[in-house]
Amino acid sequence: MTEEQAKELLQKYLDQQASPQEQKKVEEWYATLHVKDVVVPADRKAAIGAQMFAQLQLAMRDDSKTGKVFKLQSFIRIAAAVFLILTIGISVWKLNTKVPSENQVTVFNRSKQQKRITLSDGSVVLLGPSAKLCYPKTFASNSRQIELKEGEAFFDIAHQEKRPFTVHTSAGVNIKVLGTSFKVKSYQASKQLEVAVITGKVAVSNLKGALGTLVKDEFLTCNKNNGCAAISKIKAPAFIGFAFDGASLDQVIAKLQYVYSIKILLSDSGLGKLKTTASFSSKQSPEEILDIICSLHHLKFNASKNHKTFNIYR
Template sequence: MQKRNNYTEIEDFLADESFQVWILSKIDEQGWEEWTLENRQRAKLVEDARLLLLAMKVTDTDLSQNKIHEALEATWNKIEEKENYNLNKKSKVKFLKTYWLSGIAAAILLIFISLYIFKNNSIITNTVVTYNELIEENNEGLVEQTNNSVIPQTITLSDGSSVLLQPKSKLSYSKIFIGNERKVYLSGEAFFEISKNPKKPFFVYANEIVTRVVGTSFRIKAYQDQQNVEVLVRTGKVRVKSNNLVSNSTDHEVTLLPNQALRFIRKDLVFNKITNITKDEALAHSVGNIEQLSFEFNDIPIDQIFETIEQAYLVNIDYPKDKLKDCHLTTSLSDQPLPEKLKIICKSIGGDSTFEMNGNQITIHSEGCY
């Protein structure tokens, strides 16, 4: 914010986004009030800029060319009245002030036109929340994982939860979850399998929504350049509501059960709950292997179980086939994160069976079934 020390013209203040936020929203995160009071001459310039900004404030209604002209003319009149009141009789000074006013009027016209174009050609600004804004709101040190490959990547969190991160997506999370909550931040698409911990709920922040869970599996699709955010539940229960960063957010919360989904319309802040995903063509076509495959195994050969996991998570499992060829397992893995699935399998095999995970490569160490 040191650049504001060099502001000498009203236009400098009008072009400063943090100054606009301070005047129009009364949010003074950059210490404008304290900075203004440090210098009387500076305070006078700030006050003139404040009056001008309030005079040209745009309401939340549609802008027509006539309204732009009327608003500009009203602002011009306010400036002219203020200047005429203190007008020096010398013609040279009058010329300079008229020249200055013309510059201000041109600047105001550009601002009105820009606001008009922006208002009619993009998502409403007061509803958009970016991934970077979400990260900035978090005071803890975060680890960011970006998937620049063409296949999903498996991420294991410190609490044992697993995340299947899709290409062109990124996830930020704490290396170790502290406090009473577990928070992650998503841009793109990911499938979550959350380790159960009722005392420490899990939150996924994605664009304008927050998804709260305790222990369950679900998918979130939240790309920054897309109009909608989708949440689809496979097991358990989740609750979805608007992020507090949204200026028009409400306390409205939607609860989703297995095989239910939600489509959040970002522009209008509307929640559309879908109770039968098979009747929604877009959702039905987007369901992946991990959301369709069954993890209920009844006396199933171990190689088939590993094959199911490979198909679901797009991982490669290396295991001693000869030693495990006669192993059959009966177990339920439907509501478990990937590391927990592997732990249960190794325990069911018996002996000192263990596993290692390195990205999408999994290695099973075992001397056979016991």
């Protein structure tokens, strides 16, 4: 049974539409949760507890609005189903991110300054004070997955199209990127989780589904109790620097495309081999950077009307 099928069955159980056989299966699942061999980390239990409490509050409010009495049986049914849904989600998450324990590194920043961490793929994490991060010494061949267990961190992710990068949080919110820079703030004591994109694009989701896709200078806040999210513009945009030391024009273009969420085309594929050594800031516009790069190589460029597509030519 897939995760989606399990959730559908649990929803039927919640709606009291499950057959006797299906009810029995759900109750058997619930019973297995109390087996000693089933271990859920403390931070995961806290996240489960918070989400269960929020769901139960909503259920009680719904019952009170319709004039129904919230009976103990209903409470047990909802608690069991919510707990099972969350547990299945966690089990799937663990299965998808499973790596040998000896490959895991956990860093807790006890200083009052940011701690710089360079990951095996070249990505950089600036871990804030009192923040806790768990990551593998070496990433898997087809994915890159880490967990921000507590606090605030800035991520500058190396672009690898075939190995997407995902940041998991203890609040059950995940941020998936290909190559970009962004900031995540997730304190267990806070009701809100925040994601701010400095360059590129990220997709944010939780156990219920997608919360939104953010691009440069956009900011998402998510209420950890009810899962509601809102996206807005960053009032005071942050900037990052990026440098090229003998990089090919193809590599430069790949970086610029993800930093600015644009498309850059070459009139001649041979131009992609040209070498570039220069430093830039995301504060600069794409046109300004392309103007400098083209001047270095005696090239020209033009832009589409919406300034989202650029063509470089001789």
